[in-house]
Amino acid sequence: MPRTPMMIEKGLTLVDAINEALYQELERDPRVVLLGEDVGLNGGVFRVTEGLQKVFGADRVVDTPLAESGIMGTAIGLAMAGMRPIPEIQFEGFLGPAYDQLCNHAARYRTRTRGAVTIPLTVRVPWGGGIHAPELHSDSPEAIYAHTPGLKVVCPSTPSDAKGLLLSAIRDPDPVVFFEPKRVYRSYREQVPEGDYTIPIGQAKVVQEGSDITVITWGANVFQCLEALDKLPDDVSVELIDLRTIYPIDTDTIIQSVQKTGRCVVVQEAPKTLGMASELATIIQEHCFLYLKAPVQRVAGFDTVMPYYKLELDYLPDAKRIVETIGLTMAY
């Protein structure tokens, strides 16, 4: 929706930036259709699609029945016909009922039809913890979808990145799962370019350059890492990488950085075992073995179900754990 004076003065939240990207793309491309539970009249569970139905009509911002499998399957059908559907699944846990359609259809159609059918689908999904929600509303399942050949997985951390990456995702000819960190939705503002711009999928961002150790993360954890960096002694020079795209992985940026620093810590919200951090550590040892001065360390959630809010902060990686792990890696 058009920017308010407050947004012009103080910048956009993640919610504002995604709303703006959707608005601009609905305006630009008549093939774009939004669909999901309460995305129209009510403006979406997190009010990300607020106002869009009023402007673009109920044919393009479609309130659907409460049925994730049906939403996802219908969106895939729309995409097969050449539309640019953007379904919203209200919480990452609700991808469960839609998993079959997403992973067994959308992800595989291009291969299954030997290139005849493509699925230009962008699935928007609020993702991750930190908002006091229980399990199924706070999970971080990015590795599951990154592990599914045929899906691209994006997880921006800032409003500017979110807008540029979402526009890329919508214009991408293949299915993209677009994870939106709920913890950042309204907790951070920044000035976002007003016009049309894209940020390529598959490109990580070096948030801060450094020479002693590489810290890789994505989503809301970028902010915990920045907090940790503030608490580190001045003589530790950290290179912080925001992955932004979970898959395809920007291996070049990672390899270059770790070959330079020789040390790496990966921070993720997801349970530790077989998360993205495991994959990144493997890539690093494959490409940087002789450069490494210490084993790659992971700061992660635990192999348990995301706990209810009183234990939430014990589960989620925080600055303290990140600082400690960086310290252990530096002292190895």
Add this chain to the structure above:
Amino acid sequence: MTQAHAPTPAPSPAKPDSPRAASRRRMAEQLPDATLIKWLRDMFLIREFENRTAQAYQQARIGGFCHLYTGQEAVAVGTINALQPDDPIVHAYRDHGHALARGMDPRACMAEMFGRASGCAKGKGGSMHMFDKPHWFFGGHGIVGAQTPLGTGLAFAAKYECEVLGKSLPNPGVLDGQPPKKKVALAFLGDGALNQGALHEAMNLAGLYSIPVIYIVENNGYSMGTAIHRGTTMAHDLMAKARAYGIEGRVIDGFDVMELYDHFKPLVDACREEQRPAFVDLKTYRYLGHSMSDPQKYRTKDEVDQFKAKDSIDCMAAYLMGERVDAAGKPSLSQDQFQEMQEEVRALVRDSVEFAENSPVPDPAELYSDVFVNPQPNLSPTAEYVKGARNPLL
């Protein structure tokens, strides 16, 4: 694109399938005073409990998401009281009322929402995940419709115990060590869940194998912000959905708890006796938003007021204090007794809040308890940190 079904007007008071004007309240009326007064008390308890929950939530003493049951109390009380205490129940996420109606200690219920170790799920589940196994209450569930196959499975198990194991073994007691008996499971769902595949898969199975589960659609007219006719076909005749699976369906009004019981109890008894499924379109209404953060753009205040005018608690109180009199013309419940009951309930709920507030938060070690039956800390890398420091237990 326009919807094929012309929008029906906003929800209005329902007409039950077979109104029995003359013999209305026949069954419920014959119940003793004490039972009916208990129902009123339980409905009031739920109302009061939700009021306090809302308050605590607004004060940020309860976290996460919170879906209040205010307005629908008669449904939980009327249906659950038609059951045996060991008939299994599953429910969706608007579950505090059902847990209380089933007998969960309000302290355990409130403490769960406060995320405290004394909660019914050790403070690890929260508002949507009330569980009380001793009361055969198999939980609130956070994924819409996903609980309905579970209800089907619980009913399947009871029937299996009766019909298969019961014949071959003297006292198999696969579920609770008790002799097998005919049971009925209740699978509560909201009207939004009507559109989920899981429900249809479950109903088909139940129809096919004649499984004694009753699918109770607590039809409050809205799936989150979507009016029922905007979200499901045949909204004016949900029975069509049940008929497709060979399941008997009934429409029941969910405001008058006694009328609800009159219609529901015979259905439970029949399903128990004949070991078969049923489907109930239970017309009700929630006074508050879908969750605590619902702008409620989808309905008018007038509509809400229309339903509040036939509030189940008001009606029941009026009946017990006016219409229902003994031979001497004395009402079953006096004004003073009602007052006393309200005071008792308010104190109970206040106590539950205090209890919750004063209970400890779960130990961080609880993070990795109950993931598996036999914890295997050495094989799992989960247990490294407690409160941001390395776990001293390892």
